[in-house]
Amino acid sequence: MGDGQGAIWDADGAFVVIELSSVHHSALRQHGEETYPHECCGVLLGHAAEALNRVEAVVRAGNTRTDSAHNRYNIAPQELVRIQREARESGLDIVGFYHSHPDHPAQWSVTDLAEAHWMGCSYVITSVERGVAQQTNSFRLTGEGEDDKKFKDEEVRVVSAAAS
Amino acid sequence: MKIHIPTPLRPYADKQATVTVEASTVGQALEALTSTHPELKKHLYSDGGKLRAFVNIYLNDEDIRYLAAKEATPVKESDSLTIIPSIAGGRPSISPRGKRG
């Protein structure tokens, strides 16, 4: 479980955190169990700051990669346009995304990095083994652009649902 | 018209979520956006000046790549453009004797 672990510091002494309620944390993990053995995916809405991405809503999205859903995910841009519009109308921003790794560790893959383009956003990955959610990790996409982007380990801070 | 900027590109658009431009076509709107915010250019277009493959731009609910008139499509004041980079990922299928993963 991601909660309770310490802040993750990088070489510059900076650390990044994604904060979400226990309800949202369970919701994205449960989504991965429901779609098992396929990858689930969704969008995290909230408020973004330099070090802290705070999640206020979890929006499920369809995985368009029905050709290879056990190891690929893709959210239709049209669905993203709609999600971004709804977020804007509720005063929220897209702060991250989540997907699951069926029978695979909760670590980003080379493809995950190559296909990640939302700098500053959190990419949450849950491993789902034999249909049961295991580890949930988050990685912050950092860098100026495509040439120097990288994933940085991020603390997953789960707060009690009543806090918001 | 309004152009909605996704979170990762806002640092290159004076931190704005929405930029308003005057334009009568999609192409003019994008031109106006990148001339006001020149740093956006390299994030939206490759060196050859083509829209980057992972950048989607929607005129209201339609991908501009699929508009019949493409960037020459006329726009009204009430239309909006939304810039939306793609969201995807996955892991290579690794066979035990295959390439290292």
Ligand SMILES: [Zn+2]
């Ligand atoms: Zn992945």
